[in-house]
Amino acid sequence: MEERVGYITRVQSFSACHRLHSIHLSDEENKRVYGKCNNPNGHGHNYKVEITVRGKIDNITGMVINLTDLKRSIEEVIMNSLDHKNLDKDVPYFANLVSTTENLAVYIWDSMAEALAPKNLYEIKIHETDKNIVTYRGE
Helix, strand or coil: CCCCEEEEEEEEEEEEEECCCCCCCCHHHHHHHHHHHHCCCCEEEEEEEEEEEEEECCCCCCCCCCHHHHHHHHHHHHHHHHCCEEHHHHCHHHCCCCCCHHHHHHHHHHHHHHHHCCCEEEEEEEECCCCCEEEECCC
16 A cells, blocks of 8 residues: 655644843843833733644554544643743743743644644644744744
């Protein structure tokens, strides 16, 4: 039987707050670069994340990945560590890194890649708002 490659995407939503503030910039520079997103008390988002896995469609199971395994990994990586958290204060990864959506995508990628090994993580897409979407493919 011919080998086929499929893509599976699972969508997960979570809520978190953060403040865009770089330790490498002065307070005035941070205000200029990040505007209202530099509010000292932070602000929040209802993020929507799309996790896409790529792989061969198994001839026996008919699956690229067992969705139960993917859901379990998403629960551990996203929901347990990010949902209803202050990204800057509750997630050690962002202690000295600006919690932009781009950096959040890298964090989720790295964590999911570790959780899903040896499956092929293909893409992380984060909808920060209806109009702001970040895509990361491990590059």
